[in-house]
Amino acid sequence: MIKFIALLPLFVLSGCAVGPDYQQPVSQLPDDWQQPVADTGYLDTWWGQFGDAELTAYIEESLAHNNDLKVAIANADIAAAALRQSRSALYPGVNLALDATRNKNSGNASFPLPTSPDTEFRGGLEVVNYEFDIWGRIRRANEAAMADLAADTAVMHGVRSSLAASVAQVYFQALALDRQLALLTRLHETRTDNEQLQKLRLDSGLISPYDYEQARSETAAVAAQLPVLRESRRQALTALAVLRGVTPEAMFAGWVSPQDLSAFALPEAPPVPMDLPSDMLARRPDVIAAEQRLIAANARIGVAKAGYFPRLSVGGFFGGLSTSFDTLDAEGSRSWNAAVATSMPLTRLREIGAQVDSATAATEAAAASYAGTVQLAFQETLNALGLVASTAEVRAAQQDRVAALENAYRISTARYDVGRIGYLELLDVERQLRQVEQEQVEAQLAQLQATVDLYRALGGGW
Numbered sequence: 001m002i003k004f005i006a007l008l009p010l011f012v013l014s015g016c017a018v019g020p021d022y023q024q025p026v027s028q029l030p031d032d033w034q035q036p037v038a039d040t041g042y043l044d045t046w047w048g049q050f051g052d053a054e055l056t057a058y059i060e061e062s063l064a065h066n067n068d069l070k071v072a073i074a075n076a077d078i079a080a081a082a083l084r085q086s087r088s089a090l091y092p093g094v095n096l097a098l099d100a101t102r103n104k105n106s107g108n109a110s111f112p113l114p115t116s117p118d119t120e121f122r123g124g125l126e127v128v129n130y131e132f133d134i135w136g137r138i139r140r141a142n143e144a145a146m147a148d149l150a151a152d153t154a155v156m157h158g159v160r161s162s163l164a165a166s167v168a169q170v171y172f173q174a175l176a177l178d179r180q181l182a183l184l185t186r187l188h189e190t191r192t193d194n195e196q197l198q199k200l201r202l203d204s205g206l207i208s209p210y211d212y213e214q215a216r217s218e219t220a221a222v223a224a225q226l227p228v229l230r231e232s233r234r235q236a237l238t239a240l241a242v243l244r245g246v247t248p249e250a251m252f253a254g255w256v257s258p259q260d261l262s263a264f265a266l267p268e269a270p271p272v273p274m275d276l277p278s279d280m281l282a283r284r285p286d287v288i289a290a291e292q293r294l295i296a297a298n299a300r301i302g303v304a305k306a307g308y309f310p311r312l313s314v315g316g317f318f319g320g321l322s323t324s325f326d327t328l329d330a331e332g333s334r335s336w337n338a339a340v341a342t343s344m345p346l347t348r349l350r351e352i353g354a355q356v357d358s359a360t361a362a363t364e365a366a367a368a369s370y371a372g373t374v375q376l377a378f379q380e381t382l383n384a385l386g387l388v389a390s391t392a393e394v395r396a397a398q399q400d401r402v403a404a405l406e407n408a409y410r411i412s413t414a415r416y417d418v419g420r421i422g423y424l425e426l427l428d429v430e431r432q433l434r435q436v437e438q439e440q441v442e443a444q445l446a447q448l449q450a451t452v453d454l455y456r457a458l459g460g461g462w
Helices: 002-006 008-014 046-050 053-065 067-090 137-203 209-244 248-254 278-283 285-308 349-417 423-458
Strands: 094-103 118-132 311-322 334-343
Touching: 046 053, 046 137, 046 423, 053 067, 053 137, 053 209, 067 137, 118 334, 137 209, 137 285, 137 423, 209 248, 209 423, 278 285, 278 349, 278 423, 285 349, 349 423
Parallel strands: none
Antiparallel strands: 094 118, 118 311, 311 334
């Protein structure tokens, strides 16, 4: 019996698996995106490329405490357990059986038997209804379970990548708001000092009341912008606290804004190669998950089709059988039996056909979903690459504007001091400079966020 059980896997391996074998759909990408390029390496900790230790700490903290990621990890664990359960059907289930039975026969039966009660003990190894996987039903089910696990694992990595990207973008936004708030605070202090100066000049008869009221208006205009920026900064830090899994109070307490304006510097965006390998799209978690769902759906067609064919199963027992527990392991108590059973559906063919049709339709839906996911991946990556290039150009132009307006403001100030131009002309130049300083911060933030979007679009770094 033991030798017979040991040979069962050979019967399984000699069987054929019904159902269509998986074939990857034809790529939906343009021809120039289907040619693989030399690999540039791959990083799943891409945030380290920004060289910001605090950003790295925030992201690692979020990955440890975020509830959405915990759900994704739990779903992957569920799929792993389902795969282990499915794989167990490939091998005979051997149980250790020990039971006792007490019988009393009827004295009024057609064939009278001894009526005194008797007890029978049985103990040994038992194989219960092991199915030979001749048609590959169990193997196809395992193939589907394995693909489900790969899909859920990919989803987990996708949640991880998206979470890291969200933390990075909110973090950069908070830094940008810090710098914009510092610039605006400095401007408000300058405008307040200028208003006091203009009041002295008004009292001395050097300027008209109109110029003084204009100075007051400019001070109030800047003061009105300060609470708006403070509220935006508060919301950004609150969002960052939620992503990190800490309280807003802890977030505010741990966020230190530099006192010196020159210290308000956003990190530089890492350089992005414009000729990234096209096969990096295949490493996106959503693309991997979509293809694995397609593989699982395709395998379930085979599971359904196997229902048309007969099932062959075996059971058996090897051990001892005795009326006394003390003699259960004696030589004369040895007992064994083996049974083979087969069954084939006769009246459930329409039901099986419906199951096959359902599995086929599910596969067609999964194929369409996979194609759509690949197209979306291409679109998002192409858009992200375009944004990285355009935001870098915008930032360079804004830097040139700031440099030019700084020179213009210095010249205008000198001309105003000697009476060559009026206060409104000087104010107009200053307005332009301060506005462009704010826009420069926005341009750098846009470049950083576009780079993060590219990391997100590729599901990781290079």
